[in-house]
Every structure is written in C-alpha cells, then in structure tokens.
Amino acid sequence: EADIYQTPRYLVIGTGKKITLECSQTMGHDKMYWYQQDPGMELHLIHYSYGVNSTEKGDLSSESTVSRIRTEHFPLTLESARPSHTSQYLCASSEWFGTRGNEQFFGPGTRLTVL
C-alpha cells in the first residue's frame, strides 16, 4: 500500500488567497512530483524534486511554487489563487533506483476550486 498523503482533500477559496497544498510520504522516496489533472486531459507535470533542496518546474507552466526541506514533505504553494487554478492536484513519489524505480505512488489528490 502506498503511504502518501495529501491535505486538504477539498478546498474552496476566494480569488487572491494564498494557499498551501500539503503532501507527505513515509516511504523514504527521493523523487517527488506534483501533477495537475483536468477532466479529459492527461496528467501534466508541474513540479518535481530529486531530493532535499532540489526542485524544478515541469512541463506545464504554473504560478505555484514548491519546496523540499525534508525528504518526506513536498508542499505546493499558490501566492494568489485565481479561478484558472481550479483543478485536481496530485502528488506522487518514486524510488531513485531499483526494479520499481519507475513506479509512481500517488496521493489521493486535492480538489481545488477558486471562486
């Protein structure tokens, strides 16, 4: 069973608010990812991390930022939320090497609605 957690599961906020989506994993994985998922569209990688103090932007331009101060924690922050940020946000992690190095374990997601 995957041990990766996301909070909150659902969030409805007004435009202009600052929000942080939390993601934690207890598997000791070095690699972590944030995806954005919209109905009928592929998962878009928006941020990733190789390990502590390593963060990079993914393919999809995003106004969010991430940090990786601890191996197990990879929060995503939106400084000023807008309706265009409304989406499902999925966090994932994977091992660096090994036979399962390319299997990604996903959290349950945060459904964000910005009014």
Added chain:
Amino acid sequence: TQLLEQSPQFLSIQEGENLTVYCNSSSVFSSLQWYRQEPGEGPVLLVTVVTGGEVKKLKRLTFQFGDARKDSSLHITAAQPGDTGLYLCAVYDRGSTLGRLYFGRGTQLTVWP
C-alpha cells in the same frame, strides 16, 4: 500532439461484458505502464510491460504490449462494477534522470450492475 493516444475516451457497459481499451503511439518505448484511478483517488499501478509481444494477466485483466513496443491493449473479461475507473497508460522516459512518466488522457470506464 499527444505522445500517447488512448481509445475509447469513454466506455459504458453492463456487468458481465468484455471490453478492450487501447493505448497507441508512433514512438517506441522500453516499457509501458497501466494505472487505474478510482473516483476521488490517485492512480494506482496495475502492470508494467517491457518486452514486445508480452502478455500479462491480472485476474480478469489481460495486458498486451505490441510487438513493436509502440502500443498496448487492456482487455477485461466479465467486467464488474468494481472495475469502474479511469484507466491510464504511461511511458517511462529513460532519457531523463528524473525518471518521469508521460501519461495518456485515459479511458473512463463505467460498469453498470
């Protein structure tokens, strides 16, 4: 341009029916994965196929990797309501040290009792 094309996009069937969904590309891949995502949850890996022509079975689910390693299919026998979910195929970019996955848009399967 999508790297992976999944079809059909939606599939609605009755319990007990058989079905096949497809994942196609013009590129060759070293491996391909299938994930299932249930409502309100994140995707969960079902299987990884790595060899051209490979067939893997997971209970009532049969996965096949094309001989040329450009496409894959998922066949479900005697579908059950518990099979309802979004089926995603994904490929691993070995050229990237990140080990990133590229996903298709998925097939949304609904199985009615």
